[in-house]
Amino acid sequence: QAQELIPQLSVFAVAAFRLLPSVNQVNHLLSRILFLMPSVDKIYEDLKEAGAEEIEKRQAKETGGLSKAETIRFRDVSFRYPGTEKEILKNVSVEIPLKSSFGFIGSSGAGKTTFIDLLLGLLEPGSGGVFYGNQNICRYAEDWGRKLGYIPQNIYLADDTIRRNVAFGIPDSLIEEDKVWNALKKAQLADFVRSLQDGLDTRIGEVGIRLSGGQRQRIGIARALYQEPEILVLDEATSALDTDTEQAVMEAVEHLKGKCTLIMVAHRTSTLKGCEKIYRVENQKVIPATV
């Protein structure tokens, strides 16, 4: 009996020996977790508080949805960043009719992005207001957000399928395939995606196809269009592209004219030549410009 026990015990001994580093690691990690717990608690508390505040704010502000309007209006808007002296915009009044296409130019640091962020409702004017018809957008944050599509300078693409990158953040069961194709078509990408062997299921990124800069940007446009926004905002969405690629992307944008309100910021004035009206952001003002 004893003779049989010895090999068995030695197996246990070997196993225990093998386990030792892992047990050590678990022990080490547990003490790290305990050490970091207070910070986690603090962040958790902060997030919870922020969430409650946000809901309160919404309930206070949301007084029914936005009703239809014909224009977006900046009325005497002044703005400075908190903790700074200089006013970036001063008494700015601009009227943007819906379904029109407006371009904004200006030197770096003039305040174009600030202007756009005020329009998106990400910043609140110090004085004056941004209105949708006669309704101050600050009071309708959520409803206003639903009307907006935003295309930034650099699109973040997930290492996932084209379908999921266009219908971004939407659970698979709720993705509407026709809407994905429709968005791709408007972004002038449908033919390209159809030519791919896996179509919408083609993966982008590390394990899939590599897209050109212009194609990436157009996926961004398709993503914004999937939400069927009433107002599409492009803040230097093409400035990272070379002129030819930019041309292709702008052609996609051109097709949206008249279907939604287009608000574009560009570095190169040539990008904006298709716009109905062009403004220059300069010396705290936003004034009509000719190109």
Ligand SMILES: Nc1ncnc2c1ncn2[C@@H]1O[C@H](COP(=O)(O)OP(=O)(O)OP(=O)(O)O)[C@@H](O)[C@H]1O
């Ligand atoms: N968060 C911030 N806090 C303080 N100042 C800021 C902040 N963001 C921007 N600014 C300042 O506001 C001014 C306008 O910046 P903004 O980003 O609107 O310029 P821009 O016209 O978009 O420039 P660019 O063409 O380089 O994108 C700049 O002088 C900038 O330094």
Ligand SMILES: [Mg+2]
């Ligand atoms: Mg900017």
